[in-house]
Amino acid sequence: MRLTWCSRRLLLGGFQFSCRTLSQAARAEPAPPAGQAGPWHLYTAVCLQRLPVVAPPLSDTERRFAALLRQLEFERSLKSSHEIRHEMDIATAEALRASEGDDPDLAEAASLQTAADFEDACAEELAGFEPAPTITEADRAGDQRSLQRRLSSRLVLVVQQRLGAGTSWMLPQGRHQDGATLRQTAEQTLQAMVGPNVNAQFLGNAPWGFYKYKYPKPLQQESGAVGGKVFFYKAVLRGGSVEPVADRVADHRWLTAAELGGQLRSRYRRAVHRLLIDHD
Amino acid sequence: MALSLGLSTVQRLAANVLDMSLSRSLCALTISTRRVISTSSPAAIAVSHPLCAEPLKKKKRIDPAVVRAREERRRRKLEKAIRRLEKSSRQLKPLAEMELPREVRAELSERRRPARPLTTEEANERFDLMKEWTRHRREQHVADVAVLRRIQESRAKALRELRAESFQLYCAAIEEDPDLVPWAHSGPTLTPPIDGYDAPDGDYVDTTRRWE
Numbered sequence: 122m123r124l125t126w127c128s129r130r131l132l133l134g135g136f137q138f139s140c141r142t143l144s145q146a147a148r149a150e151p152a153p154p155a156g157q158a159g160p161w162h163l164y165t166a167v168c169l170q171r172l173p174v175v176a177p178p179l180s181d182t183e184r185r186f187a188a189l190l191r192q193l194e195f196e197r198s199l200k201s202s203h204e205i206r207h208e209m210d211i212a213t214a215e216a217l218r219a220s221e222g223d224d225p226d227l228a229e230a231a232s233l234q235t236a237a238d239f240e241d242a243c244a245e246e247l248a249g250f251e252p253a254p255t256i257t258e259a260d261r262a263g264d265q266r267s268l269q270r271r272l273s274s275r276l277v278l279v280v281q282q283r284l285g286a287g288t289s290w291m292l293p294q295g296r297h298q299d300g301a302t303l304r305q306t307a308e309q310t311l312q313a314m315v316g317p318n319v320n321a322q323f324l325g326n327a328p329w330g331f332y333k334y335k336y337p338k339p340l341q342q343e344s345g346a347v348g349g350k351v352f353f354y355k356a357v358l359r360g361g362s363v364e365p366v367a368d369r370v371a372d373h374r375w376l377t378a379a380e381l382g383g384q385l386r387s388r389y390r391r392a393v394h395r396l397l398i399d400h401d
Numbered sequence: 402m403a404l405s406l407g408l409s410t411v412q413r414l415a416a417n418v419l420d421m422s423l424s425r426s427l428c429a430l431t432i433s434t435r436r437v438i439s440t441s442s443p444a445a446i447a448v449s450h451p452l453c454a455e456p457l458k459k460k461k462r463i464d465p466a467v468v469r470a471r472e473e474r475r476r477r478k479l480e481k482a483i484r485r486l487e488k489s490s491r492q493l494k495p496l497a498e499m500e501l502p503r504e505v506r507a508e509l510s511e512r513r514r515p516a517r518p519l520t521t522e523e524a525n526e527r528f529d530l531m532k533e534w535t536r537h538r539r540e541q542h543v544a545d546v547a548v549l550r551r552i553q554e555s556r557a558k559a560l561r562e563l564r565a566e567s568f569q570l571y572c573a574a575i576e577e578d579p580d581l582v583p584w585a586h587s588g589p590t591l592t593p594p595i596d597g598y599d600a601p602d603g604d605y606v607d608t609t610r611r612w613e
Binding site: 161163172173174175176180182183185186189196198199200202205252253254255257272273302303304322323324325326327328329330331333350352353357392395396397398399400 | 501504505508509511512513514517527530531533534537544548551552554555556558559560562563566567570573574575576577578580581586589590591592593594595
């Protein structure tokens with residue numbers, strides 16, 4: 122089979138990385154970076170997610186198939202004791218009507234609580250229970266700062282971070298200093314941005330995404346670096362409270378993957394989107 | 402004279418010993434074979450020092466074939482015992498939830514539902530719905546795989562860039578995280594939890610039988 126040039130490049134590109142095991146790769150020293158010359162500042166950004174609290178509503182196919190499964194299970198089942206009792210109650214009532222109230226035993230049997238009565242009492246008790254609504258106040262108000270919004274989706278924390286003179290909407294980002302690993306930097310960044318009371322579980326030591334940007338010319342001269350390389354780390358919100366620190370963060374929002382487009386710049390948004398699960 | 406004195410003492414001692422019963426005093430009666438000069442003919446019965454054990458019995462020679470037969474019998478007995486224990490571990494343990502209760506099993510004939518035959522339209526509808534479901538699940542699976550591949554590629558790119566940037570940080574990044582596994586999460590429910598809800602039924606305690 123003749124390979125076209127693009128499929129050959131894809132094949133070789135994928136093969137090159139996957140055939141070398143991580144241990145082999147670790148043992149070999151890499152060649153110097155072939156990209157833009159000049160140092161890059163390293164940053165870690167944290168993609169803090171609140172996982173879905175509630176299952177999404179069933180689609181049409183799912184609803185109909187669930188009904189079919191329930192029907193099949195009913196057809197293949199044996200009668201329960203409750204059903205047997207119900208049938209006996211009906212038979213007793215029939216016998217009572219036929220005997221026209223002469224038999225005292227039948228009358229006594231009929232006066233006990235029937236299965237139908239029991240079922241009604243259970244239904245009444247269930248009606249007395251009020252489950253919490255899946256569409257909350259925050260949903261109706263459209264409060265994007267609330268964690269109680271969109272309970273069936275994942276929410277990602279996006280902050281309006283202060284950078285120099287201005288601010289920018291991004292995932293919480295912090296500069297990496299020597300002496301710490303990237304994962305430690307990510308944890309410190311999160312605590313510095315949203316306070317020490319947040320309970321977040323980080324997903325592994327490796328970054329999940331990458332974004333590179335160049336500083337404007339004056340900043341390049343001032344800092345001596347060409348730009349910044351951002352490594353994204355994922356974390357799951359386990360509890361605690363998110364209290365944005367005022368001198369680092371002007372504002373914050375909890376957004377779904379679809380809503381990120383409205384808040385973040387396009388190239389940055391594409392880098393973030395690649396590491397998110399976006400079914401919802 | 403001393404000798405004769407000694408003898409009479411010994412004779413008395415021997416009698417006492419016999420009276421007291423030999424085993425309790427843990428002594429043995431011995432017949433002295435040393436040369437003793439005496440005027441009478443002595444029985445030369447003496448009592449030994451207290452022994453703290455019974456003298457050893459003489460070892461009889463056993464036929465090696467008999468020995469082998471005994472070993473063989475012992476080994477077969479042990480193997481049989483092992484097989485019996487293993488058979489018990491191979492047997493499937495009963496699941497209380499999968500067995501019909503005794504009362505239900507007794508009334509099985511009354512509990513069966515009357516078989517209602519399906520019409521052609523109903524059967525076709527069910528068949529179509531099952532095909533639609535299969536199609537729907539396959540689409541979901543394909544979408545899932547695409548999402549996972551996209552995320553994997555994003556991570557692979559991040560690791561490539563990190564390795565190009567700093568080998569030391571890369572090595573730290575590919576270390577295993579012991580806190581990550583086992584991962585536990587109680588998944589999404591049908592309705593959200595109510596703050597401060599007090600369940601009237603109380604708590605559930607798991608009483609499943611376990612066979613270790």
